[in-house]
Amino acid sequence: MAFESFHYELQELADQSGQLTTTIYCHGKLITENTADIRALVSPIIARGGRIILDFSDLEYLDSSGLGAIVALKVSSIHRANSKLELVNLKPRVQKLLSLTNLLQVFADQVPTHLL
Numbered sequence: 001m002a003f004e005s006f007h008y009e010l011q012e013l014a015d016q017s018g019q020l021t022t023t024i025y026c027h028g029k030l031i032t033e034n035t036a037d038i039r040a041l042v043s044p045i046i047a048r049g050g051r052i053i054l055d056f057s058d059l060e061y062l063d064s065s066g067l068g069a070i071v072a073l074k075v076s077s078i079h080r081a082n083s084k085l086e087l088v089n090l091k092p093r094v095q096k097l098l099s100l101t102n103l104l105q106v107f108a109d110q111v112p113t114h115l116l
Contacts, residue, residue: 006029006031022051027058027060030070042073042085046080051084052083053087056094064101067098
């Protein structure tokens with residue numbers, strides 16, 4: 001089965017107080033065949049701490065395995081006092097997937113309040 005691979009660009013910036021923000025610009029499809037890629041990328045960043053932003057503006061598709069990986073990473077970041085994982089630029093389809101799977105509360109700080 002042919003699929004467009006998941007790929008990303010990573011940007012790290014420190015603010016004036018030294019707080020590190022890592023932005024990961026996600027591209028392609030986050031599906032069963034490549035969820036290990038996002039886990040391998042983000043898990044060490046969570047362990048290091050700081051603000052982590054997953055920018056989904058160019059993510060073409062997210063299946064249930066991809067969603068599971070993102071939720072697992074979010075939960076992992078919640079359990080790290082010095083780490084915060086955020087999703088930005090969610091396409092309507094991803095917002096709907098979060099709603100259908102009752103996961104809006106996990107990502108409540110990134111979802112418009114009228115959807116909660």
